[in-house]
Amino acid sequence: HTHSEPPPPHPRPLVQRSSVRGQILDALRNALVTGELRPGGVYSAPVLGERFGVSATPVREAMQQLALEGAVEVVPNRGFRVVERGEGELAELAEVRELIEVPVWLRLARTVPAERWAELRPLAEAAVRAASSGCPATYAEADRAFHRAVLALAGNEQLVRIAGDLH
Incomplete structure (x- = not known):
């Protein structure tokens, strides 16, 4: 840039998501491994949020991550289904x-x-x-x-x- 132009904006530091999402992700992984969340079962973010004492948002975000990993699939207007693996x-x-x-x-x-x-x-x-x-x-x-x-x-x-x- 030239001296007559304003300096370019500084890049914003990446904001880390709250650790709540990470804690919920860990808890959901644990529930998957132990079978607490059963293959084929459909679970809603609000109900799981109540169970973990958090809002539905971090649960939904954690479930989206699990969907990217292939552990669950999105069921529109219902929640998430645990994938059944043979x-x-x-x-x-x-x-x-x-x-x-x-x-x-x-x-x-x-x-x-x-x-x-x-x-x-x-x-x-x-x-x-x-x-x-x-x-x-x-x-x-x-x-x-x-x-x-x-x-x-x-x-x-x-x-x-x-x-x-x-x-």
């Missing part, structure tokens, strides 16, 4: 994860120093403890955190995002 579809998703993650893990095994792997030990141990706890939601979250941390070593944000969606 054994075949779950096996296919596991295969896709393997196709994406295994080559990355092999590359990381050759290139990441031992001390970086040692930093991940607490997450690995937490996943092992969670697996033996018998709580599917606790295990799912611990496993997700461990895989996310390992894949983050690759320095590829898209990889971490896509693998997280598959998880």
